[in-house]
Amino acid sequence: MDATAQRPPASRRIAAAVKDALGTALVALGLAVPILALRTEQDIFNELVLQARWSYVAIAVLVAFAGRLLYLIAAAAPRMSRPRPRAGLTPAVASVAGRIFAGGGLVLLLLYPVLALALAGSAGAIKWIDNFGIQILIYVMLGWGLNIVVGLAGLLDLGYVAFYAVGAYSTALLVHNFGFGFWLCLPLAGIMAAFWGVMLGFPVLRLRGDYLAIVTLAFGEIIRLVLINWVPVTNGYAGISGIPRPTFFGIPFNASDEGFAAVFGLEFTPLYRTLFLFYVILALALITNWVTLRLRRLPVGRAWEALREDEIACRSLGINTTNTKLTAFAIGAGFGGFAGSFFAARQGFISPESFTFLESALVVAIVVLGGMGSQIGVAIAAIGMIGGTEILRELDWLKRVFGSDFEPAHYRMLLFGLAMVLLMIWRPRGLIATRRPSIFLRERRAIRAEFVGEGRG
Amino acid sequence: MEYFVQQLINGITLGSIYGLIAIGYTMVFGIIGMVNFAHGDVFMLSTFIALIFLLVLTQILGIGSLAVALFIVLILCMLLTSLWAWVIERLAYRPLRGSHRLAPLISAIGMSIFLSNLVQVTQGPRNKPSPSFLPGVIALSEGGGDGYAVTLSYKQILIVAVTAVLLVAFWYVVQRTALGRAQRACEQDRRMAALLGVDVDKTISLTFVMGAALAAVAGLLFLIYYGVVHFNDGFVPGVKAFTAAVLGGIGSLPGAVLGGLLIGLIETLWSAYFSIDYKDVATFSILAVTLVFLPSGLLGKPEVEKV
Numbered sequence: 001m002d003a004t005a006q007r008p009p010a011s012r013r014i015a016a017a018v019k020d021a022l023g024t025a026l027v028a029l030g031l032a033v034p035i036l037a038l039r040t041e042q043d044i045f046n047e048l049v050l051q052a053r054w055s056y057v058a059i060a061v062l063v064a065f066a067g068r069l070l071y072l073i074a075a076a077a078p079r080m081s082r083p084r085p086r087a088g089l090t091p092a093v094a095s096v097a098g099r100i101f102a103g104g105g106l107v108l109l110l111l112y113p114v115l116a117l118a119l120a121g122s123a124g125a126i127k128w129i130d131n132f133g134i135q136i137l138i139y140v141m142l143g144w145g146l147n148i149v150v151g152l153a154g155l156l157d158l159g160y161v162a163f164y165a166v167g168a169y170s171t172a173l174l175v176h177n178f179g180f181g182f183w184l185c186l187p188l189a190g191i192m193a194a195f196w197g198v199m200l201g202f203p204v205l206r207l208r209g210d211y212l213a214i215v216t217l218a219f220g221e222i223i224r225l226v227l228i229n230w231v232p233v234t235n236g237y238a239g240i241s242g243i244p245r246p247t248f249f250g251i252p253f254n255a256s257d258e259g260f261a262a263v264f265g266l267e268f269t270p271l272y273r274t275l276f277l278f279y280v281i282l283a284l285a286l287i288t289n290w291v292t293l294r295l296r297r298l299p300v301g302r303a304w305e306a307l308r309e310d311e312i313a314c315r316s317l318g319i320n321t322t323n324t325k326l327t328a329f330a331i332g333a334g335f336g337g338f339a340g341s342f343f344a345a346r347q348g349f350i351s352p353e354s355f356t357f358l359e360s361a362l363v364v365a366i367v368v369l370g371g372m373g374s375q376i377g378v379a380i381a382a383i384g385m386i387g388g389t390e391i392l393r394e395l396d397w398l399k400r401v402f403g404s405d406f407e408p409a410h411y412r413m414l415l416f417g418l419a420m421v422l423l424m425i426w427r428p429r430g431l432i433a434t435r436r437p438s439i440f441l442r443e444r445r446a447i448r449a450e451f452v453g454e455g456r457g
Numbered sequence: 458m459e460y461f462v463q464q465l466i467n468g469i470t471l472g473s474i475y476g477l478i479a480i481g482y483t484m485v486f487g488i489i490g491m492v493n494f495a496h497g498d499v500f501m502l503s504t505f506i507a508l509i510f511l512l513v514l515t516q517i518l519g520i521g522s523l524a525v526a527l528f529i530v531l532i533l534c535m536l537l538t539s540l541w542a543w544v545i546e547r548l549a550y551r552p553l554r555g556s557h558r559l560a561p562l563i564s565a566i567g568m569s570i571f572l573s574n575l576v577q578v579t580q581g582p583r584n585k586p587s588p589s590f591l592p593g594v595i596a597l598s599e600g601g602g603d604g605y606a607v608t609l610s611y612k613q614i615l616i617v618a619v620t621a622v623l624l625v626a627f628w629y630v631v632q633r634t635a636l637g638r639a640q641r642a643c644e645q646d647r648r649m650a651a652l653l654g655v656d657v658d659k660t661i662s663l664t665f666v667m668g669a670a671l672a673a674v675a676g677l678l679f680l681i682y683y684g685v686v687h688f689n690d691g692f693v694p695g696v697k698a699f700t701a702a703v704l705g706g707i708g709s710l711p712g713a714v715l716g717g718l719l720i721g722l723i724e725t726l727w728s729a730y731f732s733i734d735y736k737d738v739a740t741f742s743i744l745a746v747t748l749v750f751l752p753s754g755l756l757g758k759p760e761v762e763k764v
Contacts, residue, residue, distance in 0.1 A: 030540045034509040035502065035576065040585050048585060050512050156559060203749050209558060210492045214699065215748050218741040221696070225741070229734040357692065361566045368563045414574035420567025421549045428556040 013076060021069040028064030032057045102376055109282060113275050126274050131390055133278050134346065138339055139386045141285040143366040143378040145335030148292055150364065151373035152301065153328035154308025156213040158360050159220025162200070163193040163333035165227060165355035167340025172240040172350055173233070182246040182345045186338060193337020194330040201329030205322055208311070220360055227352045239351025243344050245273060246280055277346055284342060288335045289375055295331070304328055305373075358413075362386075365420050371430025380431055389416050459598055459605040464729045465722065470613040470682065472721020473620035477675035478698035479705070479713035480627070481668025487644045487708035488664050489554070494565035495545060497695015498572035499669050503538040503676030504686040505576055508587050510534060511680075515588065523590065527677075534677050535670040542669030546662055569691070577688040586685045591615065616678045623674055624714060627667070631710060640664055644708070693737060697724070700744040706757020715755060 037057045038050045116128040142164065149157045167189040174180045174188060200219045204212055227234045234240070245253060253260045253273035260276075261268035295301040303324040306314045315321050344350050366385055370377030389412040423431075478500050485493040510530045520526045549568045553560045591611040598607045631637035639660045642650040651657045679694070680686055701720045705712025720740060727739045747754065 027540065027544060030537060031544060034506045034537060035579050038509050038513065040505075040509060040512065040580055042583065042586075048508075048512055048587070050509065050516065156562075203745065207748060207752070210490075210562065211748050211752065213562065214492060214703070215745045217696070218744045222738050222741045222745075225735070225738045229738075358570065361570065365563060365566065368559055372559075410578055411574075413570055414578055417567045417569070417571030417574060421564050421571065424560050424564040424567065425549070425552045428553055428560040 017069060017072040017076070020072060021065050024068035025061045025065035028061045029057065032060040036060060105376075105379070106286075113278055122269065122271055126271055129274050129278050131393070132387060134274075134281055135390060136383055136386045137278070137281040137285050138343060138346075139363065139366060139382040140379050141281065141288050141339045141342075142336060142363045143370065143382050144285065144288040144292060144375060145332050145339065146363050146367050147332075147370075147373065147375065147378050148295070148304070148335070149328050149332035150367050151378075152292075152296065152308065153304040153325065154372075155325060155328060156209065156364070157216045157329075157332070158213045158357075158364060159200070159216035159218070159223075160332070160336055160363050161355045161357070161360040162220040162223040163197055163336030164340040164343070164359065165223055165352075166193045166196045166333075167337030168344040168350045168354070169227065169234060169240070169340075170337070171341040171344040172243050175243050176240065182244060182341070185345075186341045189341035190334045190337040193340065194334035197329040197331075197333025197336075198326050201326050201333075205325055217357065217360070220355075220357060224352050224355050224357075227355070234352075237351060237353075239349055239353075241349040243348050243350070245348065246277065246345050248276060281342055281346075284338055288338075291331075291335075292375065300324065300327055308373075362416075369420070369423050369427075369430055371427075371432035374430065374432035377430055377432030385416065385419065388419070389413070459607045460729070462597075463605070463607045464725050466607070466609055466613060468722035468725035469718060470616050470721070471725060472701075472718035473616050474675045474678055474682070474717075475694070475698045475701045475720050476714040476717025477620060477623070477671045477678070478694060479701040479717045480710060481672050482699050483702040483705070483707055483710065483713040484640075484664050484668050486702070488640060488661055489550075489561075489647075490558070491550070491561045492565070492699070493550075493665075493668070494562065494695075495549075495568040495572060496668065496672060497693075497698065498569045498691035499538060499542055499545070500672040500676050500679075500694060500698075501686070501688065501691030502541060502572055502576060503534055503669075503673035504680050504690065505580055505585075505688075506537050506673070507531075507534045507677040507680050508585060508686055511587060527590075527681075531674065531677055535673045538673035538676065539666040539669045542665045542672075543662055546665040550665075551658065551661075569695075573688050573691055580688065582688065584685050584687050587680050589684055590681050612682055616682060619674060619678060623671065627671065628710065630667070636660070636663060696744070697740050700740055700747070703744060704747050704754055706754025708758070709754065709756045712754055712756035 037054055038052055040048045041051055043049045112133055113125070113129050116125040116133070119125075120128055142160070146157065146160045149155050149160070170189040170192040171182070171185040174185045175182075180188070200216070204215050207215055228236055230236075247253070248260055251258065251260050251263055253270075253276060255268045256262065259268065260266075260272055266272070296305070303314070303319050304327075306317070306319060307321060307324050307328075311321060314324075343354070347354075362385070366381045367378055369385070370379070370381035392412050392415070393409045395408040478496065481496045481499075482493060485491060485496070507530055510533050511526065514520045514526045514529060520529075545568055549564045550561050553564055594608040594610040595614075596606050596608050631640060639650065639655045640663075642653070642655055643657055643660050647657055650660075679690075697720055698717065701716035702713045703716070704719060705714070705716030720743070723743065724736050724740055728736045731739075
């Protein structure tokens with residue numbers, strides 16, 4: 001039967017679409033009126049006055065109207081009779097493609113500083129290696145670390161930043177109180193964080209899903225508040241500065257006679273330190289990835305994935321869920337601690353401001369958007385989300401379009417939040433939604449993520 | 458003794474505000490089993506809407522009567538905040554219903570980040586002091602031997618009275634109207650309710666709208682009480698109100714109010730007698746301890762897991 005024959009005539013359909021879009025515009029007007037139209041500003045008497053900005057409201061309403069109309073037209077347009085490909089690649093092809101992609105990505109990462117140097121020159125390259133390369137790699141590492149807890153064991157942890165903070169503060173305090181160097185602090189910070197992972201994991205063993213998420217959030221906030229208020233040890237809001245940078249087998253990266261440049265007979269530039277830091281974090285991230293991939297094949301890794309799928313079945317089969325959960329918390333936290341230690345050494349200064357809930361949310365978003373359990377997905381999500389928001393700092397040309405008081409960097413987190421919502425709606429299962437089982441009977445087969453439960457543990 | 462009574466009064470006032478926000482969390486969790494992470498930021502948004510309308514009425518339209526101005530602001534603030542919540546539910550949560558359970562949580566966290574940054578971008582990052590209202594106080598005691606006078610401000614009376622009236626009205630809606638019945642039906646079994654002709658989508662939307670309307674009342678009261686708002690004010694009150702909902706037993710309306718009052722009292726007394734720096738630590742610890750040892754809360758029903 002012809003479906004189009006039963007449709008109302010085109011003119012009435014268009015009228016209905018316009019009416020619908022007008023309704024959307026009206027809603028947009030209602031949303032925009034107070035918040036967008038009137039800006040509260042303090043005048044010289046420190047009293048609030050209102051500034052009207054009706055043009056913004058007009059733009060918002062027009063955008064809503066046009067957007068809704070286009071959406072309706074697109075939805076009403078007769079579909080081509082081509083069958084929709086079932087979500088892209090077949091699992092087998094995806095797995096091969098994933099491997100090629102991973103190899104290519106690794107080569108690209110190793111060569112990234114060279115490319116940056118070639119394209120931006122030695123002065124411009126520092127920014128690209130530091131703000132993009134190192135920054136993104138820290139989040140890749142955090143994402144991979146949290147992936148053990150969330151992606152493999154299915155324990156939703158919204159307080160991961162606590163372990164990042166423990167790692168960073170352990171490093172800072174060890175340096176200041178005992179004079180340790182970075183390379184000694186790094187493993188100690190990881191051990192401290194893993195210890196805290198067990199400490200905080202122990203009380204929440206019985207919790208699952210959203211409740212677990214909220215309790216871990218509370219723990220993360222408690223640790224941050226203690227860091228703020230325990231002034232004698234942590235120096236409160238003022239933070240701790242003067243954390244030494246990593247050394248190259250004992251050779252510091254400075255302009256002195258014992259510095260890296262002098263020892264190797266090179267001219268001093270801060271570039272060497274940035275390059276070194278880039279390769280350090282790259283190595284740390286790759287170690288995280290390698291350990292995770294190996295752990296997945298061990299009994300404990302299989303127990304994690306079994307736990308994610310069904311905790312009760314897991315227990316019935318005699319798996320010790322307590323130990324399984326605690327190892328996941330400990331190992332995930334340990335990698336968070338390594339990342340924190342690196343962060344402290346890279347910045348040279350830490351304060352509680354760097355360890356807010358927003359950071360936890362960022363890392364969880366990276367893991368979930370990447371497709372929980374998928375290492376490559378997490379890396380892609382980290383590059384997209386962190387790189388995407390960092391690049392807004394660089395878009396100065398937008399000032400010429402929108403006027404000189406337009407500051408693209410202010411919209412970073414706004415767009416980040418919006419991207420989280422839109423990506424979730426677009427791909428609720430994350431970017432890479434297929435996964436390979438770590439053990440299989442007879443033939444290798446990937447499981448579509450729709451058939452995999454998660455976040456229940 | 459006077460000091461203690463004063464803290465009790467302050468605690469109940471604060472607890473009323475938390476209770477109003479907590480109802481939004483508890484209802485949404487009851488009906489779709491989701492922690493509406495953006496609820497705290499919806500509350501923050503409502504404080505800004507209230508502030509802006511107060512300024513419009515007093516500065517531009519020049520309405521002299523405070524009672525009239527507050528009433529108009531209350532209505533407008535409830536309407537517009539509800540509209541926001543309705544749109545958020547439509548755009549960010551409804552497409553994810555029936556997806557795996559982390560998806561709406563992540564979407565809600567994204568929405569929370571979006572809302573607080575939207576307010577920061579459009580209204581500026583600074584504290585916004587509101588014009589002061591109802592400065593009067595009633596002295597309940599003359600100040601005893603230690604010279605400490607217990608006072609009850611008009612603001613506090615207003616806050617507790619508005620909360621009480623709204624709770625009665627709200628209780629009536631949930632217990633006695635068709636909408637309330639539909640809500641309770643969806644809470645018990647969404648599929649069965651749909652089969653029996655309940656419009657589940659509409660009921661869920663209205664649940665979000667009602668929660669946001671109560672959060673808007675809390676927003677206006679918060680603005681009147683503290684006299685200053687900030688774009689970051691959604692997170693901590695949001696988590697505290699969620700703690701209240703958990704403490705009272707998530708899914709239970711009287712529990713949310715009871716939890717709110719308890720959290721308000723605990724926070725005030727902790728600040729008064731122990732350490733004001735660690736008052737948020739106290740609340741967060743209560744959240745953790747309740748969830749670990751008493752997951753069904755004070756008035757909640759225990760969750761039975763079927764295999």
